Amino acid sequence: AKKLGRNNFQFYTPAMNEESLERVRIEGALRNALERDEFVLYYQPQLDIKTGKVVGMEALLRWQHPELGMVPPGRFISIAEETGLIVPIGAWVMRTACAQNKAWQDAGFDKLRVAVNLSARQFGAPDLIEGLEAVLKDTGMEPKYLEIELTESLFMSDITPAVDLLHRMKALGVSLSIDDFGTGYSSLSYLSRFPIDVLKIDRSFVADITRDANDEAIVTSIIALAHNLKLAVIAEGVETAEQLDYLRRHGCDEMQGYYFSRPLANAQFEQLLREGRGL
């Protein structure tokens, strides 16, 4: 038999065992999380950089498990995707986000947009369009206030069915954005063929705009690209006044990030609306 190098034994380290154990534990708990009502949505404000006003929010999933505590999306979203659990969980997110946004509108606050993340598994599910239609109808949410965040990974394989699906989503009246723009591997050609409304600049580029000339070049290029294609552009992960100032000077339309606010629980978001706080 061929002699194996020491690196071939890396799968058997105790750390790996613990990692897969934790995975199994999370996967098991995740199967019951919906029916046990353990999920909650947080909302992170999105602001118009010119007017300084809150114009929207991104719904972000949180999982409060009785023993594991608050489990961050980084630890369970990929497991939910691999197991397909993201499909029912994502449907719950869509319905809850729309219902909450409509409730705030009905309470008399300025009408805001709510952005919801859609995973590739949901995009491929057979009843996506029917599901969206049902949520809009049941919650009474006007479709123009719903924005669906997609990632470039959706467009990597065979793009023809994707184009068709995007057009059917657009036909419902919702808007579509590309999340984490610039981090995927797909070609830019889809931008001219797909009915996209918004590009979201990934926070990895925003993080160093005031220090790294390459990231500056990427961010200003994305803003120019978006505007040339008549798309709006939003920067995520804005943490400092310097970053915001840079984005403002370069004509970025909207911002989202800890500089203004972290994702907030319902009550805190409502408090923000009541105070009418802005940039």
Ligand code: C2E
């Ligand atoms: P994402 O869609 O790119 O969401 C933005 C993430 O950046 C959020 O992390 C948010 O809390 C974080 N963030 C916002 N502003 C800042 C900032 O100024 N600095 C830093 N360092 N981070 C900031 P979160 O909530 O942990 O979510 C992580 C990822 O999990 C999301 O990335 C998204 O891919 C996924 N996710 C969250 N909720 C859902 C969901 O309902 N459905 C699906 N499919 N994925 C979701």
Ligand code: CA
């Ligand atoms: Ca997102």
Ligand code: CA
């Ligand atoms: Ca993002």
Ligand code: CA
């Ligand atoms: Ca991201």
